[in-house]
Amino acid sequence: MSETRADKAPSGHVADHTEWIEVMRMQTTYHGTRSTLFWLAVRITVLTAITLGIYRFWAKTRLRKYIWSSIAADGDSLEYTGTGLEKFLGFLAAIVILAVYLGLLQILLFFVGLSVFDAANTSGQVFLQFGTLALPMLAVVPLIFFAQYRIHRYRMARTRWRGIRFGAEAAAGGYVWRALAHWTLTLLTLGLLLPRQTFWLAKYKADRSWYGDARFVQGGNWRSMYGAMRHVLTGIAITLGAGLCAAVGSPVLATVGLLVGLVWFAVGLVSYRVRAFAYLTTHRTLEGGVGFETAPRTGWIVRQMIVGSIVISLLAGMILGIPGGVVAWLVALDIVPIGLVIVPGVVLYMVGLALVSSLTLVWIVQPILAHVVTTLTVINAEALGAIRQRAGDTGADAEGFADALDVGGAF
Amino acid sequence: MSTGAGQAQGSKPVQGRFFDGQGAARHDVSVVLSADRAELQITGLSLADTLIWPLSDLRALRDRARNDRMTLTRHAPSDYGALHDAARLTVEDGALMAELRGLCPNLTRRDMRPGAWRRLARRGAWAVAAVVLMLFLILPRMADTLAGMIPVEREVAFGRAVVKQMETALGAADLGGLDCKGPEGLAALGKLTGRLADGADLSYVLEMRVLDHDMLNAFAAPGGQIVIMRGLLDAVSGPDALAAVLAHEIGHVEARDATRHALRAAGSAGLLSMVLGDVTGGAAAVFLGERVLQASYSRGAEAQADLFALAMLNRANVSSDGMAHFFDKLAELEAGMRVLPAYFSTHPESTGRAERARQNAATQGDVVQPILSEREWQALLAVCDE
Known part of the structure; x- marks a missing residue:
C-alpha cells in the first residue's frame, strides 16, 4: 500500500534546501x-x-x-479512542428520545396524509396519493442531519494523533437548518446548486473542527467547485442529446447515446466526490500555517x-x-x-x-x-509541533442517533 | 534512582517515540526496562526528567494495524472513553515487545469504569420501557382514536386506493381487469349481502367484488370495500360458509380494523427498524418484529370479528354450521403445513374457531334457512366464467 509519489520539489537545488523541503x-x-x-x-x-x-x-x-x-x-x-460501551449507552439514550419523537410524529403525519385523501380515478392519482402517505418519512430528515453532525463530532473527539485530540464544536442545531435549506435549494434547482451545498456544509463542519488548540479553516469558494461537476454535466448533456435523437426518430443513436450518457453520469458522480474532496482539502488549513495537498x-x-x-x-x-x-x-x-x-x-x-x-x-x-x-501531503508540518492539547469532549450520546438512524457509512 | 545505574543493570536501551499528551511535539527517547523488571524508564534530550512507568499500569493499544510496533500508555482514571493517560510511547524493538507481553499482566486488559454495569442497566431499562410503551400502549391507543377521527368519505377513498394497489399487485393489467362480472352471480352476491346487512346498523355502504385469482382469501379494505378471491369461492362448502366469511369481513370494516392497523404500522415501522438496526439480517429481524406486533394486535381483532360474524348470522337466521365447516377446512390445510407458533400467526387457532361456531349452531334451533337457493349458489360459483 505504499504508493510513492514524485516529489514536486524542483531539482537542481542545493542539498540542504531539498532536505528542508522534506522536513516541511x-x-x-x-x-x-x-x-x-x-x-x-x-x-x-x-x-x-x-x-x-x-x-x-x-x-x-x-x-x-x-x-x-x-x-x-x-x-x-x-x-x-472510542469505546463500544459508550456507543451502546449513547444508542440507548437516543432510543428513548427517538421512540417517542418518531412514533408520535410518524403516526400523526400519516393521519394528515389520510385526511387529505380524496377519490382517485387514474393510476397516476393513486400513485400521487400514496406519495402523501410517505409523509412520515419527512419526520426523519432533520434527525438525519442532526445525526450526521453528531457522528462527525464524536469521530473527531475520539481521534488522536501524537497523543493530541481532534475535536469539533457542539453545533449540530446550526448544521440541521443549514443542511435543510441547502438541500431544498439544491432540489429546487435540480442539482445545479450542488457545489454550493457541498462547499458551505463542508465549511460549516471544517471551521468548527480542531486539532488540539488549532482550528481548521476552510478557504476557497463554491463557484470554483463547478469544475468538479463537469463530468456530471457532460453525462446529463449526452443523455439529453439522446432524448433529442429519439424525438427526431433515430432509435439506434438514441440507445447508444442514452447508455453512454448514463455511464458518463455515474462515473461523473464519483469524479465529483473525488474532485470536491480534493478541492476542499487543498483549500483547508490548520491555524499556524499547516496546509494540505492531495491528488x-x-x-x-x-x-x-x-x-x-x-x-x-x-x-x-x-x-x-x-x-x-x-x-x-x-x-x-x-x-x-x-x-x-x-x-x-x-x-x-x-x-x-x-x-x-x-x-x-x-x-x-x-x-x-x-x-x-x-496521495495526501501535509505542508509546513513542522508547525504542528507547537500545537497544544485540547480539553476532552464527553460526547454524551456518542453517536447513538447516527446508529439508530443508520447514518454513517462503512465505518 | 539515577538513569545511569538503571541502564547498567536493566535491559539494553531501545529507541522509542514519546508524546507527552500536552503538546504535539515528538520526543525521541531511549527506553529501558529496569533491573527489577518492574518499570520502564524513559529518557530523552527533550524531556526534563526520566519518566518512570510501572509495568503494572502499562496498557498497549488494541486492534492496531501495524504488528511491528507497540503503542503503550498508562492506566488512568477518565470520565469517558478508555481509561488511559494522554501520553503515548511507541516502541519497535521486537525483544522488548515480547518481554513486555510476558511481564505485564494487564497489558491488554479492557478496564471498566466503576458503575458501568449500573449505568448500562439503568439506560437499558429506560430504553426498553420507552419502546414497549410506545409499541404496545401509546401507538395502538392513538391509532384507535385517530381512526375514529377520519371522516367516512376519506376512509372510503383510502380504501379504494388500497384495493387498486392490491389489484395491481395481483397482476391486473388495468384497473377492473380482474373483476368477475357474471350478472346472475353478482345478483346472488347482492342478495346474500343484503340479507346479512338487513337489520344490522352498519355505518358503511358495503361494496362487494369478486376478483379472478386463485388465492384462498377475502380482504376488508377501509371504508366498506370487501374483495373476495375466486379461490375462496371454490373452496367454501356452500353459501352459508361464504356468508360467514363475509360477515367476518364486515366485522373488520365496522371496527375500522384496516385503518387502525395502517395507522399503527405507520407509527411503529420506523421505530422497529431503528431499534433492531441495520445489522446482518436486520431486514429479516424487522420483518419478524412487525409480524409479531401485527399478530398481537390482530388476534384480538380477529376474535372480535368472529363474534360480530356470529351475531350477524344469528340475526339473519343463517346457520353457523357453514362457518364451522370453513374453519375445519382451514385447520386441515394448516395441519398440512408446518404450523407457525401462535405469536407469529395473525389469526386465532382454527380448531377453536370451528368449535365456537358449532356451539353457536347448536343454539340456533330450527329458525335457520339457507341464505341462497341452489340455483343462485351455482350462479355465484360461475361468476368469473364470463
Missing part, C-alpha cells in the same frame, strides 16, 4: 493489509449476528481502531470499484453458490425435506452477508482509502 512536507502513509482486515471484519460481523446486533457497537469500535491505526503521518499512526485520481478509484465488484461477485458466488446450489438441488429432488434446510439456509444467508460486507471492505473501501491517504 509530511507524506501520509497507509499500513492496513487485506488479510488482517478481512478476518477482523468476518469475526466482528459473525459476533454481531450471533448477539442479534448488540455487538455492532464494539464491532464498529474495533474496525475504526484498525483503520485509524493504519493511517500514519511521519510514521505516527492515528489513534481511535486522488478518479480513474484509479473507478477502476478499483469495478475490479473490486467483479472480484467480490466471483468470490462470493463461488463460496456461497456451490453450497446453496447443492442444497437447492437436494430439495428439488425431494432427497431432503424443505423443513430441514431452513436453519442451514438462514446460516448460509448470514454467512453470505458477512462475506460480502467483509469483501467490500477489503476490495473497495480499504484500497480507495489507501489511495486517498497515500
Whole structure:
C-alpha cells in the first residue's frame, strides 16, 4: 500500500534546501493489509449476528481502531479512542428520545396524509396519493442531519494523533437548518446548486473542527467547485442529446447515446466526490500555517470499484453458490425435506452477508482509502509541533442517533 | 534512582517515540526496562526528567494495524472513553515487545469504569420501557382514536386506493381487469349481502367484488370495500360458509380494523427498524418484529370479528354450521403445513374457531334457512366464467 509519489520539489537545488523541503512536507502513509482486515471484519460481523446486533457497537469500535491505526503521518499512526460501551449507552439514550419523537410524529403525519385523501380515478392519482402517505418519512430528515453532525463530532473527539485530540464544536442545531435549506435549494434547482451545498456544509463542519488548540479553516469558494461537476454535466448533456435523437426518430443513436450518457453520469458522480474532496482539502488549513495537498485520481478509484465488484461477485458466488446450489438441488429432488434446510439456509444467508460486507471492505473501501491517504501531503508540518492539547469532549450520546438512524457509512 | 545505574543493570536501551499528551511535539527517547523488571524508564534530550512507568499500569493499544510496533500508555482514571493517560510511547524493538507481553499482566486488559454495569442497566431499562410503551400502549391507543377521527368519505377513498394497489399487485393489467362480472352471480352476491346487512346498523355502504385469482382469501379494505378471491369461492362448502366469511369481513370494516392497523404500522415501522438496526439480517429481524406486533394486535381483532360474524348470522337466521365447516377446512390445510407458533400467526387457532361456531349452531334451533337457493349458489360459483 505504499504508493510513492514524485516529489514536486524542483531539482537542481542545493542539498540542504531539498532536505528542508522534506522536513516541511509530511507524506501520509497507509499500513492496513487485506488479510488482517478481512478476518477482523468476518469475526466482528459473525459476533454481531450471533448477539442479534448488540455487538455492532464494539464491532464498529474495533474496525475504526484498525483503520485509524493504519493511517500514519511521519510514521505516527492515528489513534481511535472510542469505546463500544459508550456507543451502546449513547444508542440507548437516543432510543428513548427517538421512540417517542418518531412514533408520535410518524403516526400523526400519516393521519394528515389520510385526511387529505380524496377519490382517485387514474393510476397516476393513486400513485400521487400514496406519495402523501410517505409523509412520515419527512419526520426523519432533520434527525438525519442532526445525526450526521453528531457522528462527525464524536469521530473527531475520539481521534488522536501524537497523543493530541481532534475535536469539533457542539453545533449540530446550526448544521440541521443549514443542511435543510441547502438541500431544498439544491432540489429546487435540480442539482445545479450542488457545489454550493457541498462547499458551505463542508465549511460549516471544517471551521468548527480542531486539532488540539488549532482550528481548521476552510478557504476557497463554491463557484470554483463547478469544475468538479463537469463530468456530471457532460453525462446529463449526452443523455439529453439522446432524448433529442429519439424525438427526431433515430432509435439506434438514441440507445447508444442514452447508455453512454448514463455511464458518463455515474462515473461523473464519483469524479465529483473525488474532485470536491480534493478541492476542499487543498483549500483547508490548520491555524499556524499547516496546509494540505492531495491528488486522488478518479480513474484509479473507478477502476478499483469495478475490479473490486467483479472480484467480490466471483468470490462470493463461488463460496456461497456451490453450497446453496447443492442444497437447492437436494430439495428439488425431494432427497431432503424443505423443513430441514431452513436453519442451514438462514446460516448460509448470514454467512453470505458477512462475506460480502467483509469483501467490500477489503476490495473497495480499504484500497480507495489507501489511495486517498497515500496521495495526501501535509505542508509546513513542522508547525504542528507547537500545537497544544485540547480539553476532552464527553460526547454524551456518542453517536447513538447516527446508529439508530443508520447514518454513517462503512465505518 | 539515577538513569545511569538503571541502564547498567536493566535491559539494553531501545529507541522509542514519546508524546507527552500536552503538546504535539515528538520526543525521541531511549527506553529501558529496569533491573527489577518492574518499570520502564524513559529518557530523552527533550524531556526534563526520566519518566518512570510501572509495568503494572502499562496498557498497549488494541486492534492496531501495524504488528511491528507497540503503542503503550498508562492506566488512568477518565470520565469517558478508555481509561488511559494522554501520553503515548511507541516502541519497535521486537525483544522488548515480547518481554513486555510476558511481564505485564494487564497489558491488554479492557478496564471498566466503576458503575458501568449500573449505568448500562439503568439506560437499558429506560430504553426498553420507552419502546414497549410506545409499541404496545401509546401507538395502538392513538391509532384507535385517530381512526375514529377520519371522516367516512376519506376512509372510503383510502380504501379504494388500497384495493387498486392490491389489484395491481395481483397482476391486473388495468384497473377492473380482474373483476368477475357474471350478472346472475353478482345478483346472488347482492342478495346474500343484503340479507346479512338487513337489520344490522352498519355505518358503511358495503361494496362487494369478486376478483379472478386463485388465492384462498377475502380482504376488508377501509371504508366498506370487501374483495373476495375466486379461490375462496371454490373452496367454501356452500353459501352459508361464504356468508360467514363475509360477515367476518364486515366485522373488520365496522371496527375500522384496516385503518387502525395502517395507522399503527405507520407509527411503529420506523421505530422497529431503528431499534433492531441495520445489522446482518436486520431486514429479516424487522420483518419478524412487525409480524409479531401485527399478530398481537390482530388476534384480538380477529376474535372480535368472529363474534360480530356470529351475531350477524344469528340475526339473519343463517346457520353457523357453514362457518364451522370453513374453519375445519382451514385447520386441515394448516395441519398440512408446518404450523407457525401462535405469536407469529395473525389469526386465532382454527380448531377453536370451528368449535365456537358449532356451539353457536347448536343454539340456533330450527329458525335457520339457507341464505341462497341452489340455483343462485351455482350462479355465484360461475361468476368469473364470463
